[in-house]
Amino acid sequence: MFQHTFVICAYGQSPFLEACIQSCINQTSVKAKQSKVILYTSTPNEEMKTLCQKYDIEMFSKIGGGIGIDWNNALSFVTTKYATIAHQDDIYLPDYGTAILSAFEKSEDMNLVFTDYCENDANNQLRPRNLNLKIKTIGLKLMSLFQIKTYQRRVYALGNFICCPAVSYNLERLVDFQFDENLKMVLDWDAWERIMKYPGKIKFVSQELMYHRIHEDSETTANTVDQNRENEELMMFRRYWPKSIAHLLMRFYVMNQKGNE
Numbered sequence: 001m002f003q004h005t006f007v008i009c010a011y012g013q014s015p016f017l018e019a020c021i022q023s024c025i026n027q028t029s030v031k032a033k034q035s036k037v038i039l040y041t042s043t044p045n046e047e048m049k050t051l052c053q054k055y056d057i058e059m060f061s062k063i064g065g066g067i068g069i070d071w072n073n074a075l076s077f078v079t080t081k082y083a084t085i086a087h088q089d090d091i092y093l094p095d096y097g098t099a100i101l102s103a104f105e106k107s108e109d110m111n112l113v114f115t116d117y118c119e120n121d122a123n124n125q126l127r128p129r130n131l132n133l134k135i136k137t138i139g140l141k142l143m144s145l146f147q148i149k150t151y152q153r154r155v156y157a158l159g160n161f162i163c164c165p166a167v168s169y170n171l172e173r174l175v176d177f178q179f180d181e182n183l184k185m186v187l188d189w190d191a192w193e194r195i196m197k198y199p200g201k202i203k204f205v206s207q208e209l210m211y212h213r214i215h216e217d218s219e220t221t222a223n224t225v226d227q228n229r230e231n232e233e234l235m236m237f238r239r240y241w242p243k244s245i246a247h248l249l250m251r252f253y254v255m256n257q258k259g260n261e
Helices: 017-025 046-055 067-076 096-105 131-143 149-156 187-195 219-225 228-240 243-260
Strands: 004-010 035-041 058-061 082-087 110-120 167-170 201-213
Touching: 004 017, 004 067, 004 096, 017 035, 017 046, 017 082, 035 046, 035 067, 046 058, 067 082, 067 187, 082 096, 096 110, 096 167, 096 201, 110 131, 110 187, 131 149, 131 201, 149 187, 187 228, 228 243
Parallel strands: 004 035, 004 082, 035 058, 110 201
Antiparallel strands: 082 167, 110 167
């Protein structure tokens, strides 16, 4: 009966985990029994166990060791055709599941569906839709103009416009896909770029259907501070561009990091 799974990827202690769980179980698609909710962690603790019991969701655990390993582990417990890796700090608006299922069902060869999003903070306040988010939305709309792989990859060569927690996967079409477990910050950019080479399509849903939380303890903020993000992003630009152009693009792209301060 279930077609889709929200697999919440939880780590350590998070004051935002319960809100994430609530946003998933209150999905229209969950109430219609099209989606289900599970939780994966490599750091099981009593708080997680208590929340899973409270909301009657299954909890799974495996040995972790990094974001890529945890994301691959999380997907390994999904038994449905479609999946969303829900990050423990984030919020999914009630129609997210319905919207992505509708997009998948319109085309048998859809590999990824992802939505637009907003950002919120540690106090649950929406952050102003800054220049960074506006540029990303423009990039996503440009990518969506034509379902031509070479065109989409050239647009994507200008930066990672896709928000990883807003992405859902067609696991039946991505059976051999794995996140690169050696990367810390651009494993999503690397993943989408590789998936664009697969037979099939990607789809952008222009509605803002989830809130990505930016706060001082987030993985995004931590990697920005110690320059992991900048180093790995330069590596990605070098995949597309000569060294001189890659460094020029980084001068502009690094301003994106300031959105996470």
